[in-house]
Amino acid sequence: MSLQTELTATAAVPLSAAARKFIVHWGEMGSPWGVNRTVAQIHALLYIAPRPLTAEEIAGTLSVARSNVSTSLRELQGWGIVRVAHVLGDRRDYFESMRDVWEMFRIILEERKRREVDPTLAVLRECVALLDRARPADAEAKQRLSELLEFMETMDSAYREFRTLSIADLRRFLKLRGGMRKVAGLILSR
Amino acid sequence: MSLQTELTATAAVPLSAAARKFIVHWGEMGSPWGVNRTVAQIHALLYIAPRPLTAEEIAGTLSVARSNVSTSLRELQGWGIVRVAHVLGDRRDYFESMRDVWEMFRIILEERKRREVDPTLAVLRECVALLDRARPADAEAKQRLSELLEFMETMDSAYREFRTLSIADLRRFLKLRGGMRKVAGLILSR
DNA sequence: CTCCGATTTCAGAATATACTGAAATTACAG
DNA sequence: CTGTAATTTCAGTATATTCTGAAATCGGAG
Numbered sequence: 001m002s003l004q005t006e007l008t009a010t011a012a013v014p015l016s017a018a019a020r021k022f023i024v025h026w027g028e029m030g031s032p033w034g035v036n037r038t039v040a041q042i043h044a045l046l047y048i049a050p051r052p053l054t055a056e057e058i059a060g061t062l063s064v065a066r067s068n069v070s071t072s073l074r075e076l077q078g079w080g081i082v083r084v085a086h087v088l089g090d091r092r093d094y095f096e097s098m099r100d101v102w103e104m105f106r107i108i109l110e111e112r113k114r115r116e117v118d119p120t121l122a123v124l125r126e127c128v129a130l131l132d133r134a135r136p137a138d139a140e141a142k143q144r145l146s147e148l149l150e151f152m153e154t155m156d157s158a159y160r161e162f163r164t165l166s167i168a169d170l171r172r173f174l175k176l177r178g179g180m181r182k183v184a185g186l187i188l189s190r
Numbered sequence: 191m192s193l194q195t196e197l198t199a200t201a202a203v204p205l206s207a208a209a210r211k212f213i214v215h216w217g218e219m220g221s222p223w224g225v226n227r228t229v230a231q232i233h234a235l236l237y238i239a240p241r242p243l244t245a246e247e248i249a250g251t252l253s254v255a256r257s258n259v260s261t262s263l264r265e266l267q268g269w270g271i272v273r274v275a276h277v278l279g280d281r282r283d284y285f286e287s288m289r290d291v292w293e294m295f296r297i298i299l300e301e302r303k304r305r306e307v308d309p310t311l312a313v314l315r316e317c318v319a320l321l322d323r324a325r326p327a328d329a330e331a332k333q334r335l336s337e338l339l340e341f342m343e344t345m346d347s348a349y350r351e352f353r354t355l356s357i358a359d360l361r362r363f364l365k366l367r368g369g370m371r372k373v374a375g376l377i378l379s380r
Numbered sequence: 381c382t383c384c385g386a387t388t389t390c391a392g393a394a395t396a397t398a399c400t401g402a403a404a405t406t407a408c409a410g
Numbered sequence: 411c412t413g414t415a416a417t418t419t420c421a422g423t424a425t426a427t428t429c430t431g432a433a434a435t436c437g438g439a440g
Contacts, residue, residue, distance in 0.1 A: 016328050018320035022335060025313040032306055034222040036428065047338075050330035055387075065430045070388055091438070092386065099334070101341040116222055123215040130208035138206050140240035144289070145212060148237075151291040158364040174348040226398065245417075255400045260418055281408065282416065381440105388435070395428070405418070410411105 012060035019048055023062070034112075038064055039072040043081065043097060052085045052094035080107050102167045110163070117156060124149040202250035209238055213252075224302075228254055229262040233271065233287060242275040242284035270297050292357045300353070307346060314339040 015023070023044040030040030041062050046053060053061075059069045073095055076082035081104050085094045098104050128149055131142035165173070205213070213234040220230030231252050236243060245263060249256045263285055266272035271294050275284045288294050318339055321332035355363070 014327075016321070016324055016331065018317040018324065018335070019328070019331050021313060021320075022317045022331075025310065029306060029310055032224040032302070038428080048331040048334045050327075067388075067390090067431070068429055071429090074388090101338055105341070112222070116219060120215065120219060123211060127208040127212045130211075131206070134206055134208065137204075137240075138209070141206065141209050141212075141238040144238045145208070148291055151295070154361075154364050157367075171344070174344050177347075228398075257401070257418075257420090258399055261399090264418090383438105383440085385438095386436080389433085391430105391432095393428105393430075395426105397427085398423105398425070400421105400423075402421095403419085406416080408413105408415090410413085 010060040011054070011057045013045075013049065013053065013057050015061065022048065033108075035075070036072075038062070038068055039075050042069065042072050043076055046076075046082060046095055046097035047099075049096075052087075052096040054092045054094055056092070058095070079111055100167075102171060106163075106167065109159075113156075113159065117152065121149070121152055121156065124152065200250040201244070201247045203235075203239065203243065203247050205251065212238065223298075225265070226262075228252070228258055229265050232259065232262050233266055236266075236272060236285055236287035237289075239286075242277075242286040244282045244284055246282070248285070269301055290357075292361060296353075296357065299349075303346075303349065307342065311339070311342055311346065314342065 023041050026044035027037040027041040030037050033040075035043075042058055045058060045061060055066060055069045055073060058073075059066045062069075073082060076097075077084075081098045082095055083098075085096050087094055098107075124145060127145050128142065131138055131145065134142065162170070213231050216234035217227040217231040220227050223230075225233075232248055235248060235251060243251075245256060245259045248263075249259045252259075263272060266287075267274075271288045272285055273288075275286050277284055288297075314335060317335050318332065321328055321335065324332065352360070
């Protein structure tokens with residue numbers, strides 16, 4: 001028997017009231033972001049945990065099936081915001097969340113763009129191409145889809161540039177009070 | 191019997207292949223954005239339609255129940271991107287989508303901030319306040335939640351400023367090639 | 381190779397969400 | 411007020427998603 005297991009049947013990590021509140025809320029906010037409750041709760045737990053946790057501990061703390069934890073951890077690893085760590089002399093996998101919120105934000109943005117924006121751009125291009133040789137009755141649809149495509153392409157390019165900024169620069173820029181005003185003054189009104 | 195009704199049992203609007211492709215795709219993209227398929231499809235249909243449509247026509251075109259259309263239209267009106275229009279001498283409600291993609295983008299961003307970001311900020315503030323008088327064991331959680339709160343507050347302020355720009359300025363800014371580089375050069379490296 | 385703890389897979393159960401159709405309500409014409 | 415088209419509400423049904431627990435797989439120790 002490993003040193004850590006002792007006689008705990010369900011190895012739950014103790015949580016303060018604040019920690020519980022945060023985990024529950026993060027779980028509820030998951031849906032609009034396209035991740036289910038358990039995945040979001042596990043992420044919340046790992047984010048505030050003072051040390052990496054085993055799947056067993058996560059299951060015990062959140063009261064969900066061990067198998068569910070396994071699947072959810074795989075998804076979080078797929079997003080690239082959770083990774084495996086190991087403890088010397090312990091065969092079990094320990095999991096820890098990325099700490100840097102700015103980096104996490106960037107990764108999630110990138111991933112969502114890949115999954116949602118890129119396929120939509122592809123479809124819009126196809127549709128506009130199809131409508132180029134269409135009847136006059138489809139003129140309105142063509143106009144609308146072209147505008148939508150142009151909008152999304154503008155956003156996409158802006159995002160690509162924004163992505164080239166270092167986290168440090170991005171942070172400094174967003175923290176500037178009156179930053180947007182300055183941008184408007186310096187760059188726009190030429 | 192009104193002039194428009196004639197003998198059509200299910201009043202469907204004819205759709206080109208491109209239009210169908212767009213509507214189907216937009217419906218699939220709905221989930222990650224927190225709206226269900228029908229709502230997203232109705233929005234897509236109204237967006238490309240050359241004229242306002244009745245609920246009946248929408249139901250016929252998309253093959254969904256009339257009552258479902260009613261509920262979904264209500265939701266779209268709640269988001270503020272669809273509105274009712276009327277035709278002289280016709281009692282029925284006609285529905286049309288907002289046309290300006292930039293304005294639609296702004297409205298959706300605003301609404302999502304209100305529904306997702308604001309409540310999370312409130313919870314994080316509560317949690318950090320609770321952890322201020324907590325045991326040393328919770329030091330890590332406090333640190334993590336403080337950082338997350340600071341990050342979200344920075345984003346929130348940046349968004350508030352960004353919101354003060356006119357659509358025209360915003361558009362010009364995002365369309366600037368090398369815009370981000372210029373911002374970095376002019377504002378950041380002081 | 382065998383054993384055993386750790387992990388993953390997956391079929392079925394539980395739950396949540398979306399949708400339908402009938403009934404109720406609304407609102408306008410006559 | 412009465413009749414009727416238009417719309418909304420809502421209880422029940424259908425569908426989709428999430429979760430569980432048992433079984434299979436993995437992988438290292440001996």
